[in-house]
Amino acid sequence: MKKTLAILVVIIMVAGLIAGCGGGDAKKEQAKPAAQKFINIATGGTAGTYFPLGGAMAEIINKNVPGANASAQSTGASVANVNMLKDGKVDLALIQNDIAYYASTGTEMFKDKKVENFKGIATLYPETIQIVALEKSGIKTIADLKGKRVAVGARGSGTEANARQILEQYGITYNDIKVQYLSFGEAASGLKDGNVDVAFVTAGFPTAAIQDIAVQNKVVLVPIEAAKADSLIKKYPFYTKIKIPANTYQGAAEADAVAVQAMLVVADKMSADNVYAITKAIYSNLDRIKAAHAVGAKITKATAQNGMSVKLHPGAEKFFKEK
Known part of the structure; x- marks a missing residue:
C-alpha cells in the first residue's frame, strides 16, 4: 500500500513538472501586461x-x-x-x-x-476678447477709447497682446490712451469702482465678473467692425470672428467681437x-x-x-x- 502511494505521488509530481514545462511560457506571455x-x-x-x-x-x-x-x-x-x-x-x-x-x-x-x-x-x-465699458461712460466705439483709462491686461499677458493688436487696427497706440496694466480681477473691480473707463477681458462668455458688474451697472460691449476684424485676422491668423449675443450681460446689445x-x-x-x-x-x-x-x-x-x-x-x- 505504501509502495503504491509513493508511486502515485511520484507520478503526480512528474505530471506537474511536464505541465509546467509545456505551458508555462505561453501562460506567462498571456499574463504579461501591455507596456504602460x-x-x-x-x-x-x-x-x-x-x-x-x-x-x-x-x-x-x-x-x-x-x-x-x-x-x-x-x-x-x-x-x-x-x-x-x-x-x-x-x-x-x-x-x-x-x-x-x-x-x-x-x-x-x-x-x-x-x-x-x-x-x-x-x-x-x-475665448472671446470682450471690450467692456459702463454705459454712463459714453463709450460706444473703439475710436472713443482715445484719452480714456483703458485696462489692457497684466503686463506681458495674452490679454495685453490682444488689446494692443486690436487697437493697432484702429490706428490707436498706447500713447493715445491712459494705459492701465491690470489683471482680469483688477480690471473688473476698476470698472465697478469707476477707476477704469473700459477693460479688455479675454475669457469665455458669459464671464462671471462682468455679470456681477452688470447687476448694478448697465454695461456696454464695444464692437469690432467686420472690416477691422478681417484685417486683424489677416495679420494674426489665430483670431476668429464671433458674436456676443444680446443680453449675455443684462441689457447689453449684441456685439461683433473676435476670439482666440x-x-x-x-x-x-x-x-x-x-x-x-x-x-x-x-x-x-x-x-x-x-x-x-x-x-x-x-x-x-x-x-x-x-x-x-x-x-x-x-x-x-x-x-x-x-x-
Missing part, C-alpha cells in the same frame, strides 16, 4: 476651465487607449504649459492658440525664446499612432467633456481646426481627415 504609456496633461488653475477639461480627457484616455496611464495636473496655464512642454515635463497641454503662435514664432512673451517641440491636436472653444481659441497641443515626439488614438478617444466621448464643464458643448469635430495656429501633429491630421 504615462501621459501627463498640463491644464491650469483648479478653479479655471482647463483643469476639469483636462481631468475628463485623462479619464477618457485611460478608458479608451490601451496601456495608457494619463493624469491631469494643475499648472499656471498657457505660458507655463508651453515651457513644460519645452522641458519635456508634460506630454499634452491645454493652451490658448495665440500663446501657441507666439511660442512657435518666437514673438511677444517668447521673443528670442522660440519653442518648436510641440504640435497641434485641435482647437476647442472660443483654447486648444490642445502635444509634444511632437509622441508617435502618430498614439496621437491618433488619443484624438479619436476624445472626439468619440464628447459627452464626458461636456459633463466636465459647460464649454464642452462648444467642442466639436467640425470646429476643431478653427484658428489652428501651429502645425498639426500627423496623428491628429489622420483622424480629422477621416469621414
Whole structure:
C-alpha cells in the first residue's frame, strides 16, 4: 500500500513538472501586461476651465487607449504649459492658440525664446476678447477709447497682446490712451469702482465678473467692425470672428467681437499612432467633456481646426481627415 502511494505521488509530481514545462511560457506571455504609456496633461488653475477639461480627457484616455496611464495636473496655464512642454515635463497641454503662435514664432512673451517641440491636436472653444465699458461712460466705439483709462491686461499677458493688436487696427497706440496694466480681477473691480473707463477681458462668455458688474451697472460691449476684424485676422491668423449675443450681460446689445481659441497641443515626439488614438478617444466621448464643464458643448469635430495656429501633429491630421 505504501509502495503504491509513493508511486502515485511520484507520478503526480512528474505530471506537474511536464505541465509546467509545456505551458508555462505561453501562460506567462498571456499574463504579461501591455507596456504602460504615462501621459501627463498640463491644464491650469483648479478653479479655471482647463483643469476639469483636462481631468475628463485623462479619464477618457485611460478608458479608451490601451496601456495608457494619463493624469491631469494643475499648472499656471498657457505660458507655463508651453515651457513644460519645452522641458519635456508634460506630454499634452491645454493652451490658448495665440500663446501657441507666439511660442512657435518666437514673438511677444517668447521673443528670442522660440519653442518648436510641440504640435497641434485641435482647437476647442472660443475665448472671446470682450471690450467692456459702463454705459454712463459714453463709450460706444473703439475710436472713443482715445484719452480714456483703458485696462489692457497684466503686463506681458495674452490679454495685453490682444488689446494692443486690436487697437493697432484702429490706428490707436498706447500713447493715445491712459494705459492701465491690470489683471482680469483688477480690471473688473476698476470698472465697478469707476477707476477704469473700459477693460479688455479675454475669457469665455458669459464671464462671471462682468455679470456681477452688470447687476448694478448697465454695461456696454464695444464692437469690432467686420472690416477691422478681417484685417486683424489677416495679420494674426489665430483670431476668429464671433458674436456676443444680446443680453449675455443684462441689457447689453449684441456685439461683433473676435476670439482666440483654447486648444490642445502635444509634444511632437509622441508617435502618430498614439496621437491618433488619443484624438479619436476624445472626439468619440464628447459627452464626458461636456459633463466636465459647460464649454464642452462648444467642442466639436467640425470646429476643431478653427484658428489652428501651429502645425498639426500627423496623428491628429489622420483622424480629422477621416469621414
